[in-house]
Amino acid sequence: MLVKTYGSAVFGVNALTITIEVSIGGGNKYHIVGLPDNAIKESLRRVESAIQACGLKMPRQKIVINLAPADIRKEGSAYDLPIAVGILAASGQLENPDIVNYFIMGELSLDGSLQSIKGALPISIQAKTAGFKGFILPAGNSREAAIVSDLLVYGMKNLTEVISFFNGSEIFKPVAVNTRDEFFDRVNTYPHDFADVKGQENIKRALEIAAAGGHNLILIGPPGAGKTMLAKRLPTILPPLNLHEALETTKIHSVAGKLSAADSLMTERPYRSPHHTISDMALVGGGANPQPGEISLAHNGVLFLDELPEFKRSVLEVMRQPLEDRHVTISRSRMSVDYPASFMLIASMNPCPCGFYNHPSRECLCGPGIVQKYLSKISGPLLDRIDLHVEVTPVDFTELTSTIEAERSESIRERVIKARNIQDTRFSANSNLHYNAQMSPNMVRTVCKINDAGQVLIKKAMEKLGLSARAYDRILKVARTIADLAGKEEIALEHLAEAIHYRSLDRDSWAS
Template identity: 90%
Template sequence: MLIKTFGSAVFGVNALTITIEVSIGGGNRYHIVGLPDNAIKESLRRVESAIQSAGLKMPRQKIVINLAPADIRKEGSSYDLPIAIGILAASGQIEIPEIGQYFIMGELSLDGSLQSIKGALPISIQAKKAGFKGFILPKDNSREAAIVSDLLVYGMKNLAEVVSFFNGSEIHEPVVVNTRNEFFNNVSSYPHDFSDVKGQENIKRALEIAAAGGHNLILIGPPGAGKTMLAKRLPTILPPLNLQEALETTKIHSVAGKLSAADTLMTERPYRSPHHTISDIALVGGGASPQPGEISLAHNGVLFLDELPEFKRSVLEVMRQPLEDRQVTVSRSKLSVEYPASFMLIASMNPCPCGFYNHPEKECTCGPGIVQKYLSKISGPLLDRIDLHVEVTPVNFNELTSAFEAEKSEKIRDRVIKARAIQDDRFAAITTLHYNAQMSPNMVRNICKINDSGQVLIKQAMEKLGLSARAYDRILKVSRTIADLDGSPDIELEHLAEAIHYRSLDRDSWAG
């Protein structure tokens, strides 16, 4: 007898419908075809034990299982459940009328319990898109999948529950998640706040500008100056995720298997801080079975690279293209997948190996040329792609012990939201562009116009600092953001001067 069940394969952050065909006939061998990987080839051992644990019988006949389309490679253990249900239906042990109306996915343990899967959200979206009635999956993934409206989602603990569902011997209620309530009740709930930071008002100003325009930023200063503390609080002043951004971000984390059983929508902007020993594949994504990397997990949020010169050169260089294109394409011989990677890069570093170059109190012990050599670990092209270069100095004792209460993140965020609203209006006709940092060179020329005195100032700065053409564009973008924060329709001289000030770490002006 031939039975068809339906599941899904995830490619990038999207899913494709997979038909699991099960045929039982004369003979005594099991076969799985349709380009299965080793995890799928081993599934029949898990399926057999799980069926027996549920008090049912594994047929002792020839079983042929085909995963269609047969020319696409299938990976992972999440096909265990649809294979098991197909075998039970084909052998007449469960009722079959509604099997074809559901997506079925889940990994089986030997005792029949269901283990969580990756990519439940994109699979759920595909189930609705393909016109299926519902989605049956492990209970741990049910809240994540139930984000999709107009789709019946059933979270099951084990194979026996799935069998009882199809046989009608038990009533199972679908999981219901009110997406909008979940989103608005939890949006922007951060444990950190800028009011925790004593002093460093100039650094807070730079972070506010970065947040308002989506600019990349590097903090350079001695150990203990507060670089990491400040970077951790940057997400608290970014505009809250909108519903579309929350769905995009949740899809990526779902594919990577980063969501817990209690998670539904991600309502906080991601903050990723990988260690400097990370590999280039772990950073940008890929591998034998392509998975999103740290830059995609930071999509719509912040990627913080602490101690930037300690990262391997190859790791830093692979970020150059994603920083420009805001997406990553992972190509293999038989497939190519794309992951979104629109993130803010925040980096920090010591000014030299000992950490005390330009320190107001401690003496640098590095020899001649060592400071420049240390900075040279970061390539010029990468440094050019960082809009704001900010020097961080230590907080003095009086500021550290002051009872003065610093400005809260909420107030700073309000100003950032107003500046972003101006940019939303400016780029309303372009669906792929949302803030100043995303402007192309042509748009910079048209939107970031400066007067004659501004032209003289930026010419002097470029000649003195040895700035590149890309740095010129960055200065204009940052000055446009500063003007937006001031509510000014034009870029004034003071806006341009402040933007030039944030290029102070360019090669010709740092360490001689």
């Protein structure tokens, strides 16, 4: 007897429908075809044990299982459940023609319980797109799958419950998640606040500019000056995620298996802070079975690289293309997947190996040329892609012990949102452009026009600092953001001067 069940395979952040065909006939061997990986080939051992744990029988006949389309590589253990249901239906132990109306996915334990899978959200979206009635999956993934409207999602704990569902011996309620209520209830919940930071008003100003225009930023200063503390609070002043961004971000984290059972929709902007020992592949994504890397997990949020010179040179250089294109393509011999990677890069570093170069009260212990050698670990092309270079100085005792309450993140965020609204209006004709940092060179020439005095100023700055054409564009973008924060239509001389001020690492004399 031939029975078909339906599941899905995830490629990148999207899914496609997979048909699991189960045929039982004469003979006594089991066969799985359709380009399965080792995890799928081993599934029959788990399926057999799970079926027996439910008090049913594994057929002792020839079983052929085909995963169609047969020319696409299938990977992972999530096909256990549709294979088990197909075997039970083909052997006459489960009779329900409604099986073909459901996506079925889940990994089986030997006792029949269901383990969580990766990519439940994109699979759920594909089930709705393909016109299926519902989606049956492990209870641990049910909330993330249930945010897709007009699809019946049933979270099951074990194979017995799935059998009871199809036999009609037990009534199960579909999982319901009110996406909008959940999103708006949690959208502004953050554990940190800028009010916790004493002093450092100039650094807060730079972070506000970075947030308003989506600019990359690097903080240079001695240990204990507050670089990490400030970076952790950057997401609290970014505009809240909209529903489209939240869904896009949740899909990536779903594919990577980073969502907990309690999560349904990501409402906070991601903040990723990988250790400096990270590999190229872990940062940009990849592997034999490609998975999103840290830059994709930071999509629509912040990627913080602490102690930038300590990262391997090759790791930093692979970020150059994603920083420009805002997506990364992972190519393998049999496939090519594309992951979004539109993130804000925030980096921090000490000015030298001992950390006290340019310190107001402590002496630097580094020998001649050591500071320049330390800074040269970061390539010029990478620094070009970082819009704001900010020197962080230690907080003095008076500011540290002050009882005056600092400005809260909420107040700063209001100014940032106002500036972003100006940019949304400006770029309304382009659906892929939302803030100043995303402008192309051609658009910079159109949007960031400066007067004659501004031309003279930026010409002198380029000659003195030895700036590249890319750095020139980025100064204009930052100046445009500063003008937006001030509510000005034209870029004034003071806006341009402040933007040039944030190119400290371009100065030849900085580390001499």
